[in-house]
Amino acid sequence: MKSVKLFSEFVGDGHPCYIIAEIGNSFKNFQQAKRLIDSAKKIGVNAVKFQTWDAETVTTKKNFFDMEATGHISQYEFHKKIQISEELQKKIMKYAKERKIVMFSAPSHIKDLELMEKINVPIYKIGSDLACHIPLLKKVAKFDKPIILSTGMCTIDEVQNSVSAIYNEGNEKLILLHCIANYPAQISESNLEAINTMKKEFGIPVGFSDHTKGIFIPTSAAIMGANVIEKHMKHPVNPSFPDNPHSLIPSEFLELIKSIRLIESAKGSGKKIPTKSEQKNLKNNRVSIVTLEKILKGTKISRYMIDIKRPGSGIQPIYWNEVIKKIAKKDIDNEIPLQWNMLE
Numbered sequence: 001m002k003s004v005k006l007f008s009e010f011v012g013d014g015h016p017c018y019i020i021a022e023i024g025n026s027f028k029n030f031q032q033a034k035r036l037i038d039s040a041k042k043i044g045v046n047a048v049k050f051q052t053w054d055a056e057t058v059t060t061k062k063n064f065f066d067m068e069a070t071g072h073i074s075q076y077e078f079h080k081k082i083q084i085s086e087e088l089q090k091k092i093m094k095y096a097k098e099r100k101i102v103m104f105s106a107p108s109h110i111k112d113l114e115l116m117e118k119i120n121v122p123i124y125k126i127g128s129d130l131a132c133h134i135p136l137l138k139k140v141a142k143f144d145k146p147i148i149l150s151t152g153m154c155t156i157d158e159v160q161n162s163v164s165a166i167y168n169e170g171n172e173k174l175i176l177l178h179c180i181a182n183y184p185a186q187i188s189e190s191n192l193e194a195i196n197t198m199k200k201e202f203g204i205p206v207g208f209s210d211h212t213k214g215i216f217i218p219t220s221a222a223i224m225g226a227n228v229i230e231k232h233m234k235h236p237v238n239p240s241f242p243d244n245p246h247s248l249i250p251s252e253f254l255e256l257i258k259s260i261r262l263i264e265s266a267k268g269s270g271k272k273i274p275t276k277s278e279q280k281n282l283k284n285n286r287v288s289i290v291t292l293e294k295i296l297k298g299t300k301i302s303r304y305m306i307d308i309k310r311p312g313s314g315i316q317p318i319y320w321n322e323v324i325k326k327i328a329k330k331d332i333d334n335e336i337p338l339q340w341n342m343l344e
Contacts, residue, residue, distance in 0.1 A: 002204050004175050006123060006146055007102060009046060011175055012205040017222050017260050019044075020148075020230040021253060022209075024051040024106075025082045026241050033092045035235045039250035041101045044257055048101060049125055049230065050092065052116055053083055053108035082241065086115055093119050110136045117143065128152030128181040128209075134165045141169035148228070149174065150209050152181030156201065163202060175228060176202065178221075179209040184246035190217050192224050199225065211246045215256040222260045231256060286312025288337050289323055295332040300325055306338065314338045 003012030011018045021040040027033040033050075040048045059075040066072045089105070096103035104123035107113055107130070116124070124140045126133075128150040140147060147166060151159050159176065166174055178194045180186075190212065198206045207228025208221035218229045232247035241247075248256065274282060287308050295305055303324055308317045314337025315323060326343040 001199065002172070004146055004173050004205055006047070011207075011227050013199075013225070013227065015227070016264060017226060018046045018207070018228045019257055019260065020047045020049050020228065021045040021233040022049050022230055022243075023233055024049070025243055026232070026234045026247060027238060028082065028084070030088060030091050030095075032235070032238045033088070034095060035237060036233060037092065037096055037099060037101065037103070039235060039253075040233065041099050043250055043254040045233075045253070046102065047123070048096060048103045050084070050089070050103070050105050051108065051127075052089060052105045052112045054112065055083055057109035057111050078242070086119075089115070090119050093121070107136070107140075110139060113139060113143075122146075123148060126150065128154070128179050131162055132158050134161065137162055137165045138169050141166040141171035144171055144173075146173040146175070147171065148177060148207075148230075150177045150179040150181075150230075151198070152179035152209070156197070159198065160201075175205045175207060177207045177209040177228060177230060178226075180211060183211050183243070184213050185211040187212055187217055190220075192217070192221050192226075195221060195224055195226050213246055215248065215252065215259060218256060219259045219263070222263050229256070229260065283313045284311050286310065288312045288314030288316055289320060290314055291332055291334055291336045291338065294334050295328045297328050297330050299328045301328065301343070311337060315340060 001013045003010045003015060006018065009018065023033070023036045027036055037048055055076055061076045063075045064072055065075050065078060093103055102122065104121045104125060105116055106125035106127045107116060123146045124143070125148045126137065126140065130136055131149060131151055131154050149162060163174065176198050178198060180189050195206050195208060205227035207230065208218060208226040209230040210218040210221065218231050222229055231253065232243045233253050234241065234244050234247035234249060236249050287310050289306050290309050291305060292307050293305055295301065301324055306323065323338060323343065329342055329344045332342055
């Protein structure tokens with residue numbers, strides 16, 4: 001698998017899971033954004049992501065949401081109400097840089113790219129809504145910056161078309177995210193096996209953009225090999241926003257990070273060999289061939305003189321038949337683990 005470098009950190013198999021706190025519409029002003037950025041920095045996420053959009057270019061005025069998180073509402077009115085200004089985007093990008101935490105954004109229209117280049121986003125996140133927007137993908141690819149592409153609502157053929165469009169522009173700094181584009185998403189629809197399906201298909205890092213409630217599914221995605229976890233974060237002091245049902249407060253997000261890091265420490269190398277602690281325990285907690293009675297020098301060993309018991313510091317049980325009929329080179333006490341240098 002290829003790895004992709006995001007600043008000083010590599011993303012891919014063999015590297016730590018890259019964790020993104022999505023704060024997309026969980027703030028409306030600088031103070032609210034600042035709380036989220038400070039919390040993200042404190043709990044140790046790798047990056048913070050927001051969303052760049054203009055209601056005039058996101059949707060028609062006759063289009064509606066009909067999801068649990070929003071109810072039946074006008075998409076235009078929804079986006080108009082929570083879109084953030086160019087000035088605020090500049091301020092939060094500057095603040096994140098001062099706090100030394102990676103921050104980037106996702107466009108909602110090809111026109112958003114002009115502003116995003118102006119504020120110098122270092123990474124482009126492409127949401128599932130634009131995953132098949134080939135003209136936009138080609139234009140973003142030409143910036144030669146890393147691209148994180150969510151694939152909610154996509155077939156594998158559609159993902160292939162999008163990957164090819166990006167690669168054909170000479171940009172191979174691509175990470176895919178499996179995603180279920182429902183808000184909140186249902187656990188039964190998570191289809192986490194798709195993460196490894198895309199890894200095998202494309203040979204590049206694949207992560208998971210989560211919209212379920214809680215930390216169980218993103219933690220499970222990490223267990224199954226997700227190279228990136230993106231999860232919405234909210235702050236308890238900030239007002240309620242539509243993403244709140246599937247967002248985590250900082251303390252919950254910290255538990256997610258701890259769980260993922262524990263999983264990583266538990267995965268190991270994959271080689272089936274005794275660990276350091278097991279090597280120490282081998283001597284006392286495994287079995288070997290031991291004497292059942294005192295055996296005098298020159299005596300031929302019979303099966304009735306020996307047994308297989310703890311400790312494991314003697315000749316291993318696999319050599320049982322070889323030990324039988326050997327001759328004792330010296331007197332051997334009772335309940336002694338047999339050694340090869342005792343026999344001839």
